[in-house]
Amino acid sequence: MELRDAEFKAAYGLLEQLPRPEKPEIVFAGRSNVGKSSLINKLTGRRALARVSSVPGKTQTVNFYSAKKGGVYLVDLPGYGYARVSRSEKQRWSKLINGYFSDPERDIALVLSLVDFRHPPTADDITMINFLIDCELPFVIVLTKADKLNKSEREARLEALKSELPEYDSLTLVTFSSLTGEGVEGLMGIIDEALCQE
Ligand SMILES: Nc1nc2c(ncn2[C@@H]2O[C@H](COP(=O)(O)OP(=O)(O)OP(=O)(O)O)[C@@H](O)[C@H]2O)c(=O)[nH]1
Ligand SMILES: [Mg+2]
Secondary structure (H helix, E strand, O other): OOOOOEEEEEEEEEEEEEEEEOEEEEEEEEOOOOOOHHHHHHOOOOOOOOOOOOOOOOOOOEEEEEEEOEEEEEEEEEEOOOOOOOOOHHHHHHHHHHHHHHHHOOOEEEEEEEEOOOOOHHHHHHHHHHHHHHHHOOEEEEEHHHHHHHHHHHHHHHHHHHHHHOOOHOOEEEEEOOOOOOOOOHHHHHHHHHHOOO
């Protein structure tokens, strides 16, 4: 796997601190606790590169990791939709995330938009996906924690998603588990393809 040389670059808490766009970025977005940091660790084959926590709201900064011999950044965004933080913190996060995406110079090769496979997408998930569609950003939906569903639950959720997600027919969905490794190869293929199109 080619992301194994990934290393932590820096964490940014304020929009003004974000580095100027300089190389392609692979972005991880999703609600708090959905498994973004776990996915980064799985893709890079590093158990503790990104900090994982059972307490939602662990990643409060935009965290950049450098990979592929420094040619690519992996960008771990703070999770959205976490109720138990102060209003000023929420405002800081949304300013950070909106500001991150609204820089026209930024070279976003792919957004991995994470949704918990066990539950219907939240209103925030749908807002995120509609935003990605509106901005015409390349993205893939990653259905996380797949190990927690049995076969019939999976089938039922996959069926329901057809009507729950916007523009379902044009979406790419990948089921993923950081526990079993399901979906890793598929995602690596999609990431490689996105970087080739740069
Ligand atoms: N069973 C299972 N648990 C998972 C999986 N992915 C993540 N988790 C657990 O879910 C919790 C949250 O994981 P994180 O990777 O920290 O989630 P995050 O999206 O980075 O969360 P924030 O940083 O708070 O936004 C942790 O307890 C993980 O161990 C998975 O695929 N399967
Ligand atoms: Mg995190």
